[in-house]
Amino acid sequence: MSIAPGSIAIVGAAESTRIGSVPDMSQIMLHADAALNAMADAGLKPGDIDGVACTGAMMTQQLAHYLGITPKWVDGTSVGGCSFMLHVRHAAAAIHAGYCDTVLITHGESGKSRINATPRPPEPQSLNGQFEAPFGPFGPPTLFPIPVLRYMKTYGVTHEQLAMVAVVQREWAAMNPRAAQRDPITVDDVLNSRMIAYPFRLLQCCLVTDGGGALILTRADRAKDFPQKPAYILGTGESVETNMISQMEDFTSSRAFRVAGPEAFRSAGISHADVDHLMIYDAFAHLPLYGLEDLGFVGRGEAGAFIEARNTAPGGKLPLNTNGGGLSYTHTGMYGMFALQESVRQVRGTAPAQVPDVDISVCHGVGGMFSASGTIILGRERP
């Protein structure tokens, strides 16, 4: 038994009023600010919401009480930056099952200002603490790129191709007034920026920002009663692999991507040729390459040349990361919410760098360091 494509819709979507540097808001207020904006977008009040999802230990109850919501369904799935894709998938199932009618999914993260932020120390008794932490990883820039050299050697991908990811996304960001970084950059600029963790330099690593976002979901048969054009959920997928990047089964491909992506396409009943717009969570420059290949948009080892040939750039045949992405738009730490917001905007036709006639948008997220994945496919029309 599965949910018919388009049975559930996103009827409210908004980011926090400000993103980037928001030193006057704590993390929970970033959640709430985005939630209030999403409720205004949908014309709803807290009393209209009966389901809540967000990340973090004990966070659903903190947030529900903070916002004055009495939920009869909650989801605290916390698998990293793609948690929101999983929340969308779980919320669609819950609404379909009749557990609740109107779900609010929120994200808030004081990633830059670190006000009431969540500490993430590796426990010395955890497997990460015993078998990775002693060897000197220090945050995502030292862990997420570990597979890249193997990928480059396997397929002959060049440093220039991996630099081009950042160049193209900056072109998209230049069209977006809310993007943190908008000045044009060249491949040379990327390859001459400060070395962080070879092979990646500063401009190939995501931003570190404050911000939030929220989504409101309900049944498609109610969706036309809301002020905004609905974004229909056509298909979804999710998976996890390992929380230790050293234990990924294949350093050139993500197993979690290969499970979540195809399941989303299967449940939506669409093919790659149907896709007008694509978001692939880009915490670092290699992620769009892995995503393009693992979701089947290109063959193995072809993504570097595909991006270099400007297929994903403005005017290209597969517009990718059109808000500027985690590299140039914003990246609070768990960026997946912002990828979903851009997919909703593109399907509504309201994005700053709007792609013409987006009927179908695919939004693909990663959590942890290749440790989790969620894929959401949105449509402008109910099939």
Added chain:
Amino acid sequence: MALPAGRPRPEPTPETRHFWDGTKAGELRLQRCQACEKTYFPPRPFCPACGSREVSVFAASGRATLHSYVIHHRKVPGFEPPYAIAVVELEEGPRMMTNIVDCAQTPEALQLNMQLEVAFTPMDDEITLPLFRPAQGGAA
């Protein structure tokens, strides 16, 4: 030779104690399933391939190849940049994170697939880390 202070120190658990006892005794101990013969890492008292609890501990050869790495350029406690955070593939199959010692920390010196051998390196009286160095000849 002990490592500089500040490096995060692993704390063994009941399921991993044999591994850390092994490195202290100069053995790189892996586990193998008696039912399906899968060799696996990190340690756990059952086979992740078939679920059998019939598993044995054995000493690996200590030979490995360099699978992938990054070279970190920022200073963190216990490390002097630039330093490589590497993943090696053991001769027996499993991969593990480690550091490469007795070798320049440069892309030129750190060639993927290069032959390595384990270099047991004490952190303190209790914990010895399995680091790796370029093979001294005679390696597989």
